[in-house]
Amino acid sequence: MIRTMAVVGTGLIGTSIGLAVSRHGVRVHLLDKDEVAARTAAALGAGVLGAPDESADLAVIAVPPGAVGAVLARMQARGLARTYTDVASVKAQTARDIWKSGGTSASYVGGHPLAGRERGGPLAARADLFEDRPWVLTPSETTSQDAVNRVFEMIALCGAIPAIMGDRAHDDAVALASHAPHVVASLMAARLEHGSRASFRLAGQALRDVTRMAVRDTELWNDILQANAPAVAGVLRELRDDLTTLMATLDDLSTAPLDARGQTLEPMVDLLNRGAAGLAAIQERQVADRQTYVEVLVPEGPGQLVRLLDVLRTLHVEQEDAVPRYSAQDDTLSLVFAVPPVRAGQIVRELGGAGWNAESVSPDPVSVARKTADESPERAGRAADQFHVA
Amino acid sequence: MIRTMAVVGTGLIGTSIGLAVSRHGVRVHLLDKDEVAARTAAALGAGVLGAPDESADLAVIAVPPGAVGAVLARMQARGLARTYTDVASVKAQTARDIWKSGGTSASYVGGHPLAGRERGGPLAARADLFEDRPWVLTPSETTSQDAVNRVFEMIALCGAIPAIMGDRAHDDAVALASHAPHVVASLMAARLEHGSRASFRLAGQALRDVTRMAVRDTELWNDILQANAPAVAGVLRELRDDLTTLMATLDDLSTAPLDARGQTLEPMVDLLNRGAAGLAAIQERQVADRQTYVEVLVPEGPGQLVRLLDVLRTLHVEQEDAVPRYSAQDDTLSLVFAVPPVRAGQIVRELGGAGWNAESVSPDPVSVARKTADESPERAGRAADQFHVA
CATH class of the missing domain: 3.30.70.260 (ACT domain)
Structure with a gap:
């Protein structure tokens, strides 16, 4: 049973984990080089400041993806805990980083809670952030069963739904389900930097929805996109091909005679229909059911x-x-x-x-x-x- | 003062207008070739079925954009009302259609209420759909002041906020504020048609937000995109240029040695920063204020x-x-x-x-x-x- 935990990195995710497990009586130790963040997390009730005297039952490395490998290796070297997990949204690259940094894999289980908010930082943290959300684990062949069970227990305390996946399968899935949509939101939002006052005045639901999740924390997302570059590029390549076809149609429409437009429209109709089909799929509203x-x-x-x-x-x-x-x-x-x-x-x-x-x-x-x-x-x-x- | 109105086309917008002005005692006549739609609108309280015996004070042509010109000309020929407006989201092409169809411009004011819902049709209509939303009018040089005032009155009864713009300025603004975002939502949603079960399981807020407004009514949107093709293509061209740059960065990252990545990242950092700036602009959350x-x-x-x-x-x-x-x-x-x-x-x-x-x-x-x-x-x-x- 988990009695003590260490949370390394008290941003939105780390602080929310601290809040969630503290409710169940786990003693949480909060570590962050940013003293303000750590003190804010502690003041919110996410745990106590500073490392535990003895190894904790479990440590969560909740730092940016690019830093996980080095931080984990250091924490393992000083014996912060008996088991370790992280929360980075890319798993294959993180596993390679850990190996390169000299970390050991038996006591480590890769983890990724699928939860977040528009804003980061400890002040945005919530004890119920993970409730009913998926939390993927990507154990390697050398991960001990004991480590996996320890992390399962923490996931249960957070009210999340565990899933086990291979790290590459996970990375491909999140490229489509999260990374590419964030990039697309940024691409649309970038158009607004010099948008006219009139456009802002006429902005409706579509513009707000499409841009809402544009990347704010540029550095974090550089880490993420860098670590998952091939998978994200794969999704974006398909999108660009469709966009190119659509733009050719729009250009043709501007010049085609009215009675020839029916044929010209076909690629656009096809794209819009595929979009509608994809939307129906994600909204699980298939009429057949x-x-x-x-x-x-x-x-x-x-x-x-x-x-x-x-x-x-x-x-x-x-x-x-x-x-x-x-x-x-x-x-x-x-x-x-x-x-x-x-x-x-x-x-x-x-x-x-x-x-x-x-x-x-x-x-x-x-x-x-x-x-x-x-x-x-x-x-x-x-x-x-x-x-x-x- | 408006005492009688005709609504031609009892979809979401037409029915909502009927509901809104009926509350203020205006007698509304509902016309739609689709008898089920007209009867549904009437049953909801949007007005009475059929044309008025005498010309109405104002008729709203709430049919798809591609049909406005022909329908307006026909309604003017039979004297349905003394003044006319429409609700199409593209104004310059509509004005050309009206002229080609033999419509007259003195009694007509182009209109576009910036309101909508995910679902169309009369059942989705709401009397408060337009409250506090912008409603653009694009009068031409020959539009009578009387016609403009009549439409202002209807906008006030709907609780919307009127704005006057040139038709081309309007079309450019909505290309950025509405049309391009809808297309981008469809482009992302099209990726989901054959998405893996794992991706759906891991779908988070970003994917839902970005795809929510993907085009459902393909035919309506064919009309819209066709009518505003050059302006929409202009926005999408900028977006595609950024996407191409970003993909080159992602491809480079997959191959660049680790210590050379800082430089490689620059275009991606730039794009993400411009996205963040655009998001701040639309959310009107500039710190300086x-x-x-x-x-x-x-x-x-x-x-x-x-x-x-x-x-x-x-x-x-x-x-x-x-x-x-x-x-x-x-x-x-x-x-x-x-x-x-x-x-x-x-x-x-x-x-x-x-x-x-x-x-x-x-x-x-x-x-x-x-x-x-x-x-x-x-x-x-x-x-x-x-x-x-x-």
């Missing part, structure tokens, strides 16, 4: 549809999945929505109990087609006299 | 710093602007934060009244340097044995 539909009749009279939407909200039906349907034959409006099969029966009963005319319906080709139309390539070419704005 | 600093002593004892952070939250001091400071001479920890000059006096008084030792301090070079260090190029090259993680 939801095979049961429920239809509810909207009674005549003002306010009924608004009332129904309120009811659906209380039943936790995703508004996004609702589609209106009009029957010309009966002159009635109804709402159709997809729900997880296991919940359909209960939802119909609850709606019925509250006085609504609701029933399960088999997947209706019409409504399903409407529902998926936004993400389907077949929808191109809507006539200019059709008024519906999707 | 905040010239007054307040310093509060953190008393000895557990929980005091946490208590102080809670108090600052109630005073609406931005946590992000707080910096800890340690005085070795007095062995005291304090917190320094920047506040708007007009609020400094009151904040010091309130903290003092609550028992804290607080005072205004002149801009302290040390704390300001620390505060801005994250975004400063001078910070490169932190020694490997320095533990502070920013």
